[in-house]
Amino acid sequence: DFAKIDHHRTLRTGFPEVIWGPGKTPKQIVQIMLKMQESFQRDNQIRPIIATRIDPAVFDQLKKQIPELEYYSVPKICLLKTGSLPQKKGKIGIISAGTADIPVAEEAALTAELCGFSVERLWDVGVAGIHRLFSHRELLSQLQVLIVVAGMEGALPSVVAGMVDSPVIAVPTSIGYGASFEGVAPLLTMLNSCAPGIGVVNIDNGFGAAILAGQILRT
Amino acid sequence: DFAKIDHHRTLRTGFPEVIWGPGKTPKQIVQIMLKMQESFQRDNQIRPIIATRIDPAVFDQLKKQIPELEYYSVPKICLLKTGSLPQKKGKIGIISAGTADIPVAEEAALTAELCGFSVERLWDVGVAGIHRLFSHRELLSQLQVLIVVAGMEGALPSVVAGMVDSPVIAVPTSIGYGASFEGVAPLLTMLNSCAPGIGVVNIDNGFGAAILAGQILRT
Amino acid sequence: DFAKIDHHRTLRTGFPEVIWGPGKTPKQIVQIMLKMQESFQRDNQIRPIIATRIDPAVFDQLKKQIPELEYYSVPKICLLKTGSLPQKKGKIGIISAGTADIPVAEEAALTAELCGFSVERLWDVGVAGIHRLFSHRELLSQLQVLIVVAGMEGALPSVVAGMVDSPVIAVPTSIGYGASFEGVAPLLTMLNSCAPGIGVVNIDNGFGAAILAGQILRT
Amino acid sequence: DFAKIDHHRTLRTGFPEVIWGPGKTPKQIVQIMLKMQESFQRDNQIRPIIATRIDPAVFDQLKKQIPELEYYSVPKICLLKTGSLPQKKGKIGIISAGTADIPVAEEAALTAELCGFSVERLWDVGVAGIHRLFSHRELLSQLQVLIVVAGMEGALPSVVAGMVDSPVIAVPTSIGYGASFEGVAPLLTMLNSCAPGIGVVNIDNGFGAAILAGQILRT
Amino acid sequence: DFAKIDHHRTLRTGFPEVIWGPGKTPKQIVQIMLKMQESFQRDNQIRPIIATRIDPAVFDQLKKQIPELEYYSVPKICLLKTGSLPQKKGKIGIISAGTADIPVAEEAALTAELCGFSVERLWDVGVAGIHRLFSHRELLSQLQVLIVVAGMEGALPSVVAGMVDSPVIAVPTSIGYGASFEGVAPLLTMLNSCAPGIGVVNIDNGFGAAILAGQILRT
Amino acid sequence: DFAKIDHHRTLRTGFPEVIWGPGKTPKQIVQIMLKMQESFQRDNQIRPIIATRIDPAVFDQLKKQIPELEYYSVPKICLLKTGSLPQKKGKIGIISAGTADIPVAEEAALTAELCGFSVERLWDVGVAGIHRLFSHRELLSQLQVLIVVAGMEGALPSVVAGMVDSPVIAVPTSIGYGASFEGVAPLLTMLNSCAPGIGVVNIDNGFGAAILAGQILRT
């Protein structure tokens, strides 16, 4: 009785049920997944159950108990595909400043896709070579919501928000060293953006960015 | 030539032109306002020009140069009402945790109204007496976007986001003392919310929250 | 002579003697335990001796020297059950926001039980789904002291303190990532709670919360 | 409608109704006080209404509207004495480390007295001359709860908690300079106390300490 | 004898002698200026003596003692123009992100000019409307060193450094609010820039940036 | 009874009695001074009574009650010269990095002199022109203890400690701006000095440095 599952909210929002992995034992994760699956089956609902932040070694242990589990190693997401959600309207652009930000950007991208949204990925277009971003100007204007993922100086969301009219969700990453302070530097950059219309989520929180993007598209 | 005005963006987004007051001399603010007004008139556009974070003493100086200026003392916003923007669809809920958070909440509310959106105000419903929020459950579910403003422990957005399915914009305020560290405490609370679907803006940034809400409603 | 034992205080307070494990070698822990046991026997006192924050590998080494040692792996507590303390009056409620906070919550719960108090456990009732907490409203009102354990945004103690009239002890945990800063975020949240009547202890300090709860019940 | 009053809780807890002054206009404070007074009268209840953190200049403005208001200048508390609460059992010791901590200690003392508790004051017994504290050893043992107020290095609660068996509430103050960082130093000292049984409240929060003490005595 | 003047260095470097105003009494500033002037005259050297961070009220007091003093109110620089330095080769570009950053940018510009360098000013070209910067691409490529001044998110130096091949000196300003933490946010942004070739100076240190630019041009 | 005076310690240590001014009302300071004077007279002891951190306006109020009070405006020390202490052996060098650090350096110097020690003052010999320090090499070697006062980068104590064999007491000052963070930068510099044999005191704590120097000379 260590976890109180709330699948009514899941049904109502039309999103998958998501377990946050860290701090849970593999045994607890398995039990929560099975309990969720059972609830969904009881209600005759088919939808994906996912667990985030799962290390490969933890996945191996989960897989022994639930053989049909799938694993996405870049975003470290683990999926129990009891069913998939219907495709939804609107397209979410996901932009990463560098190659090293891709794991966080993929957490956002995969979550959004599992929620039923179309996703456009644009990797490694950071501000140090701003023309890389500008060559995709047209593409950007066709996307309804943008998730911009950046570590180090975290300046990309400001530039993007100055170019488009759609809402921008900024995700700072812990990529960097020294005075990046595990993501504090890009977090502050994003909160202080002089371009209005940016909502910031926690450092490395690709998942939360995707859910917010989904809620915006449903508005 | 100390300010490069960019009214094309203003026209395209359908929002008013906004000047951030701090660090500018009254003389600079007046010059920027008049230059904007001129540009709009040249393009045959009628829209409000606003300046935020204007202290009463600064307003008195501005008023001498531009007699038709209006002042809203709670949100410290100053308005040159060359015209108003057409009413837009959708309703934005603005919720404050305490009475002392109202100036920031009003900055959001007035900005949203000047952008053409309808606004629902809900003041003083902080988590220490959570039934005050619960008695407005139905109202909350009818609003398309929610801006939740809170200082001190800043827990309100988490609770609200767990109750609704619409996007929540969280605004930490600098209200509090001691370990609130001028708004750092509620900022961290909001970034760490375990309810996904929350976008955070800078401390006391009611203005930015309103613009983000407006962009979401336009999506 | 590296540790000055003070078992008079232990006797006077009616609590068990507790060794804080970190930074001590296994050899030192064994020596302290045996010296305590000896003092108690000399004084004809029977009471438990416990060591906290003991990793499994350390326990294995201790066990070789003191074969009757027991180990509780979730709270990482190690017990030398020379005797148990008499059952005391009053019931302590221990509430965790998430599943991942359970190890800290269990440190509090087991400590309280070894002190002779009854404990009511309530796990995974965090603010993102506040109805989970509300369904236990009645139960809460029957508990004399509440220990509320939460990581991430740490908002639960504020909500609980607004619902009950008994003292609330808030324990921030280091569970979370990014801007939780190893528990700083919930610590600040709890210190800034707008609900008065909350006493805060150190991050992850389930032990200290239990002792404070015990002292309150003895008042 | 800027403040949602909740006097049922006040009635239930037996404490006075308290308004936190900062960030409210004098006009708002007056309106809240009168609305509270009205509610109490409607329910035929007589109890004090207090506002904390009221500067003398603000008090002068309030007094013009509510002539019967009283002012305590050391703790900066403002009282509308519609009635007083019945004397309650138990005695709260309030200890200050230095002379400069007295305003915070008095906030605690007066709040406790207005709640109906007896209070014992012990000023200027900081750890740099620890014999000053020791000469009151006997007195300390007769108090049910202790509120210990200290700035600068904030070491006093640890020493006190090692001397008594009753619960200790630690209040860090912003008194000091340089590396005291407006009270952060004593706050950390208190959170890290190696004497268990200490609950910490926010910097300068004498009020919250008194309410917690009151709740403990009612337990 | 409270100040040890070192005018040999001044002579050798070809820069003016500069007094840092804060923390000095007007009397001390006057004495230092006169002592410097005397040394220069003794050595038959004619060069400007400047004091930075001088508030208008302090200037008024200095002016009474040294009537030929001049004052630049935007950068708060005070000048004793015993002579001017010969014009030097090379042009320094000084770029500000916003209008409110101008005082710091002017501290850099005036210092550079008093050192004998030509200066190109480019104000209000922040990243939120990046086309404003791009329209000056050609101009930028003709400048030997660039000083980029920005507050709030401080992203401008990264973008500039990605556009040019000359050294970039980044100056964070304390302009902003909330999570800008008096300039910490742009400072971190600049230190973490993913565009290499950027040297950062202290928050608001326009003076230091100008001296570094001058030393680079002399290399 | 708001202050517990402890003049036995004062007698024993041979130092003057010192009142820390901030946070005390003028009335309290006067009462403490008179009570101290009385105790000394009762014990037939003649020694100075001093109060530190006294602003001129506060001194004016104190002077009205105790007309024989003297004031030192640079270190903001206020002296009741009931008698002076016998001259002690040993000489304390007090070194300031800049002119703006003199108030703190003078707090140390005057305190040391009032304790009966000889003092050698050396002002404005900071590391940016290290030859200024080197020209006093011989003098430095004749001093038994050195107090080194520095703000901004705070590097002076490291250099001094590498030149002499006597103990060095480092005093960081809050002089500086931006990333000096009110003295945090020089504090950290001093704590991290790679020259061993440096003891650090609080930011701006000239008084504490002098007392430590005095205790060292008495050793």
Added chain:
Amino acid sequence: DFAKIDHHRTLRTGFPEVIWGPGKTPKQIVQIMLKMQESFQRDNQIRPIIATRIDPAVFDQLKKQIPELEYYSVPKICLLKTGSLPQKKGKIGIISAGTADIPVAEEAALTAELCGFSVERLWDVGVAGIHRLFSHRELLSQLQVLIVVAGMEGALPSVVAGMVDSPVIAVPTSIGYGASFEGVAPLLTMLNSCAPGIGVVNIDNGFGAAILAGQILRT
């Protein structure tokens, strides 16, 4: 398509192409290197391709795919020597405060050499024994740019900048413990230097310092 290569900038600046290793998989690094090599060959350009911050174990994996890769274990740089850049004019001095700072200093030195610059290395001349630096006074005056690398108290750049007239680039390192806070202490020291003419780069960023030095020499 995870990395957008921009070799035109590389060609234009005359520097090598550099990959930042952390956060990239070995496979990604290999792919980027080969893609770069291909682009250079296509344009008939011969220049080195380097990857920084490569651990030995990662190098072993890269070497399997690109057998001609070379490895410099002290600065952890990995080199694909498709060609070398022409020797450039000017000499860069690289100075380390301690032996433990050498890896960062070598990152700067090797990067500068691969860019075609001559380098003078001066190791272990920290401020605690300042005569070690002074014995190289003449050498210092012959270098066009100085890179000064220091951890712990980070005071060396201030002293060096006071001795020379050339630009100084300061590199704080994470060497130290306790209050060095992983390089924050020397970073603050360097930003607060009272010697003007210092540009600071990120903690441990030897690479960035070398590129800035190169750009200065090209000016």
Added chain:
Amino acid sequence: DFAKIDHHRTLRTGFPEVIWGPGKTPKQIVQIMLKMQESFQRDNQIRPIIATRIDPAVFDQLKKQIPELEYYSVPKICLLKTGSLPQKKGKIGIISAGTADIPVAEEAALTAELCGFSVERLWDVGVAGIHRLFSHRELLSQLQVLIVVAGMEGALPSVVAGMVDSPVIAVPTSIGYGASFEGVAPLLTMLNSCAPGIGVVNIDNGFGAAILAGQILRT
């Protein structure tokens, strides 16, 4: 040529030569030790050479090259006993608050002994049971200098300094968890001590404390 040895200072001060281990390769440590030994032999001086912060695995490697090396595992000090220094006058008391602080306290104790001073060790007398300290009152008064080592709340030096008249050197340790922030909490406590006459050294810096104590005794 990576290390510039300065054994003249060593000879002059009468202390051993000390190598700080972290960040140096075993090979570098061996080379420095041998070079030092050689210099001493050349000058016909016999004195110990020590290296601090040496992990057991590093010691094993050093031992292979210098078989006569000795190792002290608690303080992690490695000794090349080419000779010992003459016994010096004065006794240093070394006091630890807890058992877990012993490694740091032993670093101080062994360093002091290798410098030729007598040492009195007093372990585990922290403030939570202050009578443990008081029972050694007499002993304390016979020691010329006191080194007080404490982690967690770090209050012990304040209490000790209030009891004795000799200089107190305070050493914060990184022992603790949560809000101790790796020793920041006791560091701040010690810097803010209201007992004057305390000099603070870096977190865990037992070595520096011993050298400072030695310099005081030589004064």
